[in-house]
Amino acid sequence: MNTSQYIIGIDLGGTNLKISAYTFSQFHKLYERRIATRPKKGWEYVMNQIHTAILELYTVLPKQNAVCIGVGIPGLLDIETGVSIFSSKFPKWENMPVARWLSEKTGLPVYIDNDVRVNLYGEWLCGAGKHKKNIVLLTLGTGIGAGIVIDGHVLYGATASAGEIGHMNMFRPGRPCRCGSDGCLGRYVSASGILDTIKEKIAAGNSTIMSEWVNGNPDKITAKMISNAYDLGDQMAIDTMNETGVILGYGLVNVINLFNPEILIIGGGMSAAGERLLQPARKIVAEHALRLSREHCTIVTAQLGDSAGMLGAALYARQRFENGTRF
Numbered sequence: 001m002n003t004s005q006y007i008i009g010i011d012l013g014g015t016n017l018k019i020s021a022y023t024f025s026q027f028h029k030l031y032e033r034r035i036a037t038r039p040k041k042g043w044e045y046v047m048n049q050i051h052t053a054i055l056e057l058y059t060v061l062p063k064q065n066a067v068c069i070g071v072g073i074p075g076l077l078d079i080e081t082g083v084s085i086f087s088s089k090f091p092k093w094e095n096m097p098v099a100r101w102l103s104e105k106t107g108l109p110v111y112i113d114n115d116v117r118v119n120l121y122g123e124w125l126c127g128a129g130k131h132k133k134n135i136v137l138l139t140l141g142t143g144i145g146a147g148i149v150i151d152g153h154v155l156y157g158a159t160a161s162a163g164e165i166g167h168m169n170m171f172r173p174g175r176p177c178r179c180g181s182d183g184c185l186g187r188y189v190s191a192s193g194i195l196d197t198i199k200e201k202i203a204a205g206n207s208t209i210m211s212e213w214v215n216g217n218p219d220k221i222t223a224k225m226i227s228n229a230y231d232l233g234d235q236m237a238i239d240t241m242n243e244t245g246v247i248l249g250y251g252l253v254n255v256i257n258l259f260n261p262e263i264l265i266i267g268g269g270m271s272a273a274g275e276r277l278l279q280p281a282r283k284i285v286a287e288h289a290l291r292l293s294r295e296h297c298t299i300v301t302a303q304l305g306d307s308a309g310m311l312g313a314a315l316y317a318r319q320r321f322e323n324g325t326r327f
Helices: 043-057 098-106 115-126 191-203 209-213 223-231 235-259 269-273 275-288 291-295 305-322
Strands: 006-012 016-023 029-036 066-073 076-078 083-086 094-096 110-114 135-140 144-150 263-267 298-301
Touching (some): 016 043, 029 043, 029 305, 066 098, 076 110, 083 098, 110 305, 191 269, 209 235, 223 269, 235 263, 235 275
Parallel strands (some): 006 066, 135 263
Antiparallel strands (some): 076 083
16 A cells, blocks of 8 residues: 555534545544535535535645545435435435445545444544443534444444434423434434523523623524533523533433443533533433443543544545445
8 A cells, every 4th residue: 555545534514524634554634624514505515515625635635645535424324335314414315325426526435434433433443432342422513423332343233323322212292303203312412402492491581691692692692602601600501501411411321221331432512511511411320320330431521522523434434445345
């Protein structure tokens, strides 16, 4: 393998498209770019954004040195055929032949996997889960997902759908979810979920300093604002963070009891809330998880930040490439 050859790793998020290039052998980062995804513009727009980002990469690195492409995509996938079956983050996005489309555009082998699992690959091999054999990674972002390693093997399941913890039913009935059910964990413990909680409290007549920050328009409140208001002693922000942390805690109890991980990694944009969110979650875990399982499980935050998905997608692509599979 030529030492100048590289792998492209892409993390396709509901907000941002992140693309990096890494050396094939040592995975040294050679390039990184982030652009807005704009999923409401449709399937073709998003795919053309990816292709354009790759063409821009070729202005920095030689096109002929690219070996393969790995893409992390939210939602349900057929990883063998390279089809994105469904994603709650992308409207009108069903049965999209992502790998074939991108391979035809670039001439390179393209491999897709769930966005949380590629984050898991990154954290497992190079981050907080390094040298561990039993891991659960939860990503708290626009939604919530999980990647799972048991006895050194990544769990995929019959339809490569293992780890959809965000669709664990927590309330009956509850907030409707695009999966077709309601009361799902991700409708409460996620950036969108916590913002919905804030809006419900404002609609019920509760006051918060955040209303002043957004001139009375609750749609402009962000998850970061909730953390800032929490630090200023805003009671609504404190109550919301505690309530969300408690729900997260019960979700973690189920995860610990089911999978018996030695480490539980919390990642995604919402993990920036840190102990504001995790403190009430830890309390619930201490009170309700099976004693033996909880005593052998450490709850930590992710180490690689939002770079884990790009790195993990590249690591995954190399693994698939070396196994000789095309999609």
